Every structure is written in structure tokens, then in C-alpha cells.
Amino acid sequence: MINEQMVHGPRAYQSLTEQERRERAARTSGEPVLDFSSGAVCATSTPYVDYHNVDTLLSLQHPRTQEPAELSFYVMGQVQELLFKLLFTEINRVRDLLFAGQVDEALWYLRRVERSQRVLLATWEPLSTITASEFVGFRDQLGTASGIQSYMYRQLEFSLGNKSEEMARAHQGIPRFQEQVDMALRAPSVYDAALALLHSRGSAIPEECVRRDFSLTYVPNSAIERAWADIYREPHRSRDLYLLAEALTDVGHQYSQWRSAHLLTVERVLGNKPGTGGTMGVAWLRRIAEHRFFPELLSARSLL
Template identity: 45%
Template sequence: MGHDTVETPNLSFGRGGEPGRGTPYARYARLDELHSLQHPRSKVPAELSFIVTTQVMELLFDLLRHEWTLAQQALREDDLPSVLAALRRGTHVQDVLVESWDLLATMTPQEFNSFRSVFGEASGFQSSAFLHLEFLLGNKNAALLKMYDEVPQTHAELTEALRSPGLYDDALALLARRGLAVRPEVSEQRYRASDEVEAAWRRVYTEPEFAALQPLAEALLDVAERVTRWRQRHLNAVKRTMGGKPGSGGSSGLTWLRKSAEQDVFPELWTIRDGM
């Protein structure tokens, strides 16, 4: 082998990791595997749409978690441009998630009920990827970990997320390092609004010394607004397709969704607007 020749391993994989199958695009995106994951349990046409939409949402949950984790890392490094870039990319993911409800929103009760029984007690409420996002947003609830008692790795990952700072915690820690009177306290409970935090954000908007932090506040508000849009679309989609019946996983259905949609994420960023 001459100095100008470099041997590279054959990294082409097809279905199940078998080498050398398909186009480079198919191998890179593992399309054989991706397109083999849809297995309707009924002959109802709407079930395939339900499965595909659910799987797309799960992939987007993972992508959003990736962007929010990058934003957290940048916050800890006081790298505001990188924070804003990650949150901006994340809002585009959130927009797609919100619009993905269009694929299910027009499903009639008859269509949904015709295959609902085949997935038994399965429910989106059981999504570990979605729960991880909720923990990152500060919506923590240790009791929900019980669902994953028989899945040790998932349980461990969610336990770590429960005990670690969320996205807002890291933002408040940055405010504290910039001289604002905030004492970030990482909790395993749902985030509770604080007068101290509200006063700090008000100073960001009203005092020139802290004006450089306004883009962070607005970017976080963009995230929060899209979370509310997602919850409202979820509520409306369920209301349209199944009404007030209990959720398949045992949740209270519309009651729980309505309560969730009414809860602001990053609450002080909303309440400071009352007095500005």
C-alpha cells in the first residue's frame, strides 16, 4: 500500500445490518429497518396513519431532547449564541410536532374506535421520550417512574433527568452568574413560580445592564409558547376523536389534558408582562 492510498472499512449496511445492500442513501438512513417498523394489528386503514404519526412524534421527541441538551450545555458554558442557536433549532422541531396533529385530528370516532381495542392499555402517556422532555421543562413527578420499573435502563435515565437541572434551571443559574439575585434550586418536584425569579427577569427587561439577556428570555418564551400549542392541539385532537372517555393507559383523558394545557411553562416569563 502506497502512502497515498487509504483503506477504509466497508460500512454499508442493509436490513438487519447485513452488509452491501441497497443504495448509499438507504444504508445511511437505514431505510429497510425504518420501513419495517409499522405493524398494524387490524385491517382498519386509519391505524397505519396512527402508527406512523406516533413513530414520527417519538423521533421528534428525541431530536428535541438533543437540542435542549445542547442548549443546557451552552448555558453552563455561558455561550449565549450557542444557546440561542440550539433553542431556535428546537422551536422548528416543536413546530413540526404541533403540526403533526393534523395527521390525526380529522380521524372520526368510528375510525378510532374500530382499532382502539387492538393496542390495549398502550398510551402516549407512557412515552419515556416525552416524559424526559417534561422533566427538562420542569414538569417533574417521581411517581411516573413506576411505569418503567421493568425497564432498568429507561428508569435510570429518567431518574437522572428527575434529579438533574432542567432547561430553566440552567437558564436561572446563568442569570445568577450574571449578577441577578436568583438562587437556583434543583428539585425533584414540579417547578413552582418564584417572586425572586420574576423580579430577576423583570430586571432583564427594564435595566440596560442586563439587556443582553433579553434574547435568552424571548427564546425561552418561544419554547414555552410552543409547548402550550402542542398541549392544546393534543387536547383538541383527543376531544374530537374520543370525547371525554378515559385514556387507554388509564389517564383521565380530557381532564388531564385540559389541566396540562392551562399550565404555563417558565411561568415568570409570562407574569412579568402584567406589569410592563
């Protein structure tokens, strides 16, 4: 049987069916395969390294000083970027499922979103061990580099509903970034999809709240607050909407924790120094940490 080839750049490895995996395990008596030269077009790598592009991934860390703590800062920043990409992709999947009315499927993916957020939150743990004196050892090399300039982070915020045309300007003049950020700015968020779902189910959501310019900053609405409160008053009447409300609340809660951990880590490492991106540092982060996604989901609790 001729297998389909998986090709990554100059390397190619055979894919395996379940039956072929069983047969191979039988031939090796369950021991791992350690010789890849016979099945590979190029024997300079292994299937694992090739699939994950591990050699490329591990070549992307370039600290600029001899300060040992800089590697932790560098690697955790890259891990965060990868998680931003994962979360952005999953949130958009949830949004599309909600627009299609597939609530159960959306809830399934929201489980993974929330678990991935926990990993994102944990990335602040290694960073919080960097002392102020260690950070001084490499901070100057950051120049004007700042997380504010992360186009992946900005897309994630937009996908969750925190739209800001002003923040999107950071990527103007850089076509490969600007196009992606602008698309995320103008696309409906996952919260827009949730409100459209409530509207389609008969909740008293004003028409202007579901047919609007999605690039504009979201403004909370008392009618939406009442609609969520109605769902909470009778959770068994629309069980899937009730579970969706709690799942989105979990996502917003995890994100708020991430922002708070960011604030506390910067405060511990930097004190009250200005940020590299032009802000006043901790003071700016403290203000940003006050923002809440899906605001009516929280304020609706006051009506119960």
C-alpha cells in the first residue's frame, strides 16, 4: 500500500494508518522506533522534529545580553504569542458556530478556550521570578518594543469584543499586519454572535444591537442586561443559553486574571517606571485591567 506523503520543506515522511501503527508496534514488541533513516527521504531529522518544526522553533530565541533572566522573558513572550494565535483561532470558531446556531458545538470548543487561557495565565509565573535588578540587566535592549505592538494580541482582543480603531493604528503602514488587524476590527466578535443568537431565540435584544458597525467600541445596553438576567432566572428553560452565558463568563474571568497577573508582574519587576511602549507602565495597565468583556453578563447579576 502506497501512503500519502507529509511534506514539510525539503523533508518527507510517510503517514501511517491505524493498522500500520499496530503492525509496527507488533514488530518492535512495543518498543519505540529509534532508527528513521530507512523511511525518510532526508535522514537529517526525525518525524517529531519535522512535524513540529522544532529545529526552526528552537532557533528563534536571540537574547541580546548575557543576563540569564532574559531567556525566560524571551521564551515566555513567544509562548504567549503562540497562545494568542491559538485562542484567536478557537474564539473565531466559536463565533461562527454561534452564528450557525450550533450552541452545543460552540460550548465544546469554549472548554478548550478556557483551558488554553489557564496556560496563558501560567506564563506569568516564570516572569514573576525575574528580579528588578535582573530586568535592568537587559531592559534597555528592548528599545521601544512593547506588547502593545503585538498584532496577534490585538486580534484576540478584537475577536472577544474589545474593539478600538485607535489601538489598530499601531499597525498602520505595515501591510502584512494591518490587513489582519483591520479584518479582526471589522468582523463581528464572539459576543456579537452570542447576542445574535439570543435575538434569534426571541430575547428582547434591540435590532440596532445585532445590526451595527462591528468596528465601533461596544456600548453596554440595559435591554441586553435584562435579556441575560431572564436567562439566569430560568436556567432550565434555555439550558444551552444558560451554559453559554457561564462559559463566556469563564472566558472573561480568565482574561481578567491574565490582565491582573500582567499588572502585578510588571509592578513587581518595574515599579512605577514608564513602559517601553510610551505608557506610564503600571498606571496604564491598572486602567486597562478594569475593562471587562461581555459586560452585561456581569451586570445582569445585579438584577437577580
